[in-house]
Amino acid sequence: QITLKESGPTLVKPTHTLTLTCSFSGFSLRTGGVGVGWIRQPPGKALEWLALIYGNDDERYSPSLKNRLTITKDTSKNQVVLTMTNMDAVDTGTYYCAHSRDVVEVFDSWGQGTPVSVSS
């Protein structure tokens, strides 16, 4: 059974850097085409894909946010970390991590999400 859980600060100041951790179990991110992605959702708005890292260390980023994002993995801890620099109020929302299925590359298992508010 695949499970994922997001953790990180609930409040971040403008211009600061957000660091979120996704802790997962039930699969390995050591090799191959399996991946973990990050998706966010502003309050009452649509889903927005942010980044994805594969077991083979390949990384993908949303073109509109590429300059602000870094995704890394720690296979020994079964964790994926997302950092987002220069936070702004428009970055407020719920941040989800999700398992990306090999070959198909859909998000078939999701964490419950973690809320992030950007305010001084």
Next chain:
Amino acid sequence: DIVMTQSPDSLAVSLGERATINCKSSQSVFYSSNNKNYLSWYQQKPGQPPKLLIYWASTRESGVPDRFSGSGSGTDFTLTISSLQAEDVAVYYCQQHWTWTFGQGTKVEIK
């Protein structure tokens, strides 16, 4: 980047009736290398993460009721709920799973 546009933004359907949601991509998501359309559908209920329903445009995820079906190819796709149940009230998102952009969502309610 590929832009996904859904229609309508919301719809109200009577219990037992058909619900149809459309999704259009700004460029084709059909890849001839494997003959697949990289289009998926998700269901999101209030306070919950999204749930995968359909991928490759028409492949139903394991455990998803067969009243949910997907169709289409290239740039135009449809999610159909053949007989709306109360538990289907949710927001539905299409996503192209080549570079992962989502549509803006369609809210389905009971009439």
